[in-house]
Amino acid sequence: MRNLGLHCRVHGHTAVSYRRAHGLSTGQRLISADLAEQLGRLARSHPNGLTALAAHRDPDRAQAAMTAEGQSRPQRAAVRSRTGAVSRRGRDLAQVEIEALVAAGTDLGAWVKTARGILAAGATAGSIARGTGLTRNAVHARLSRYR
Structure with a gap:
């Protein structure tokens, strides 16, 4: 499939519902890279291509269409896979x-x-908990109660 966005309509999905069902971010393309390049080349060669796009572009509507649910989960997974456990867990003491x-x-x-x-110095409450054998809740409780 070169254009999954069109094909998913055959099965009663929109691109948004397909992305949501499969955990994809709203920025994830549903067309192949070569088709995207071909369509881009076609749009750039058309005399009114980019002018017509600029005339119909509505950034406020696009921003309103973005949902936290559609953005956060796949993006958080991508960030976690790039940064690894250290950023989530904190460094060891x-x-x-x-x-x-x-x-x-x-x-x-x-x-x-x-x-x-x-x-x-860059540690987290979780790393203090792991280093001392306390629970994270106990560490947070001590830090919040005793200023």
Whole structure:
């Protein structure tokens, strides 16, 4: 299939419903690269091609047609596959940072001050939780209760 957008109409789908059903972002092409190039060449060679497009272009309507559901899930998956687990999970704590948190012990004020320093150095609450054996909820609770 060179033009899936036209073919999906045979089966009662629109391009939007097809993308939604298969988890594709609204920016995902439904035509082959060679057909896109051929259509682009044809539009550029037509005397009124780009002028007619500019006259009918409505950016506000296009923006209104974009839905968060149609954009976020596939794009988030693409970003996660590019950036890997480190950006989601945070970096692992250094042994010195873990020892500093352990040394703070039961003094929650000192623990929170140390944890905030670690967060400022690029760690996440999840990485503090993994390094200390606490749950992420416990780390968040300590950070929010003890300023």
